Amino acid sequence: MRSKEAIQIVRPAGTRYESMYLCLAMLVVILVSGTAILHRTRSDEQKVLLDYQMSGYGDLNSFEQGTFNDLYAAALEIDAYHDENDEKWPSIRELEDQFIPPFIHDQAWKKRGKLLWTQKVPNVKYTHVAAYMGKTSDPEVSGSFLLVMSHRHRAEGDNKSEAPDFHEDQPFRIWYYNHKSRLYSKRPRHPQRNIPFPDSFIIQNLIMKGWKEVVPYKGEDEIRRLNGEGYD
Amino acid sequence: MVKVMTDLLTSQPLPDSHKSFSGPCISFERVGLRFGNTTILEDINFNVENGTIHCLIGPNGGGKTCLARSLLGQMPHTGRITINWPAGKVIGYVPQLLDFDHTLPITVDDFMAMICQDHPAFFGLKKKHHDAVTRSLAAVGMESLRKRQMGQLSGGERQRVLFAQALLPSPDLLILDEPMTGLDEVGSSLFEDMLIKLKNNGVTIFWIHHDLKQVKKMADFVTCVNRKILFSGSPADVLTADRILNVLSREQAFPVNL
Incomplete structure (x- = not known):
């Protein structure tokens, strides 16, 4: 039997098949990655300003923006300090000594309305809450700021009463009070020229007292601002 | 895998009935080859009968090597090359030179190991291939130099090693690209003997060669190629003085050893 007999046509060497296979492979890669991207993409959560919130970019003047940015950075420092020092909060004096703006009295501090900082650690039991208030000396230049630090200790169960209101997912919130009342014209309450340090730092209380939370909008929002599209 | 080499080179020729089943016949139909604007080969039509020695002659740069490599499927040729395999499909190839x-610290044994086994040659030649390698090296008279480094071999010795590797596994079609270059008289006659033995065992031999005297002596068929086919047929018919003169007068570079 000549079953083994075979006629072979010698195929010319060339890049035709390689090119075809390469194109196919590319197509497969594009399709697979395209499908994966389509399936996995989630639209970025749009940050919506709530009624009691304001934008760190749009609603503050340039001096206040400076203070806000410094305070935001300082809040991270304070949080780290708290972690490293047996859950103690740094005093205003300590912050000044460490040259941490906006607490330090430098030239920028003078230009930005000479905010006078005081600290309150509301309840000794709840060492994870601390508030730093910077009261303005010149309401024409800047409003007042309030930094509320809160540390997550939920697992320890020592924050059941008021903690959940401001804990949630943030280690700190920054609040702002405008003495010129520009932002509060709709509200019946008259702004006070001389505001006291709030007693309670739960969100509702601060809102009632006329404070607004400053939300650090960034990136995309800034582009929108530069394009003159404004904020919602 | 290596088909263990039968005693191709030492055994008696197979009976005629079996012989016709061994080597393939090859047909070239309108084969052409171009590199850019340069035509290397055009309209090549000839057949290689099975179990014969078919010599390819022609001037340098005439496209002989390109034709052999087209047959190996290594060139983007046009036209049709058909190989009709009656039995096995093993091709042995001896290149013009090994570059x-x-x-490179590689011995003859390592080189043979690279040819016949899948696993890396630096692990050594596998035992099961050892005998076959020994036989093929012995066939070309290189057995005593098997531990020698390839770089230390003379041109003729390297040529013998190249021939030995083409015998592993035992080929059905042997393509030789001027294997005699650099061979001395002893080596040359050794090659002749081997080729005759292989042919007697039914192997088809496609041989590019310059030595017209040897072609006339050994070849069953001869084809002269210089871009096109100049002539093709049995050496006695086509290798006439007239024809060779004709080729010479047209192609200055045609070496004649008649």
Whole structure:
């Protein structure tokens, strides 16, 4: 039997098949990655300003923006300090000594309305809450700021009463009070020229007292601002 | 895998009935080859009968090597090359020369191991291939030099090693690209003997060669190629003085050893 007999046509060497296979492979890669991207993409959560919130970019003047940015950075420092020092909060004096703006009295501090900082650690039991208030000396230049630090200790169960209101997912919130009342014209309450340090730092209380939370909008929002599209 | 080499080179020729089943016949139909604007080959039509020695002659740069490599499927040729295999499909190929770094620390055995086994040659030649390698090296008279480094071999010795590798596994079609270059008289006659033995065992031999005297003596068929086919047929018919003169007068570079 000549079953083994075979006629072979010698195929010319060339890049035709390689090119075809390469194109196919590319197509497969594009399709697979395209499908994966389509399936996995989630639209970025749009940050919506709530009624009691304001934008760190749009609603503050340039001096206040400076203070806000410094305070935001300082809040991270304070949080780290708290972690490293047996859950103690740094005093205003300590912050000044460490040259941490906006607490330090430098030239920028003078230009930005000479905010006078005081600290309150509301309840000794709840060492994870601390508030730093910077009261303005010149309401024409800047409003007042309030930094509320809160540390997550939920697992320890020592924050059941008021903690959940401001804990949630943030280690700190920054609040702002405008003495010129520009932002509060709709509200019946008259702004006070001389505001006291709030007693309670739960969100509702601060809102009632006329404070607004400053939300650090960034990136995309800034582009929108530069394009003159404004904020919602 | 290596088909263990039968005693191709030492055994008696197979009976005629079996012989016709061994080597393939090859047909070239309108084969052409172009590199850019340069035509290397055009309209090549001829057949290689099975179990014969078919010599390819022609001037340098005439496209002989390109034709052999087209047959190996290594060239983007046009037209049709058909190989009709009656039995096995093993091709042995002896290239014109082996281009390698002479300082490469590789022995003859390592080189043979690279040819016949899948696993890396630096692990050594596998035992099961040892006998076959020994036989093929013995067939070309290189057995005593098997531990020698490839770079230390003379041109003729390297040529013998190249021939030995073409015998592993035992080929059905042997393509030789001027294997005699650099061979001395002893080597040359050794090659002749081997080729005759292989042919007697039914192997088809496609042989590019310059030595017209040897072609006339050994070949069953001869084809002269210089871009096109100049002539093709049995040496006695086509290798006439007239024809060779004709080729010479047209192609200055045609070496004649008649």
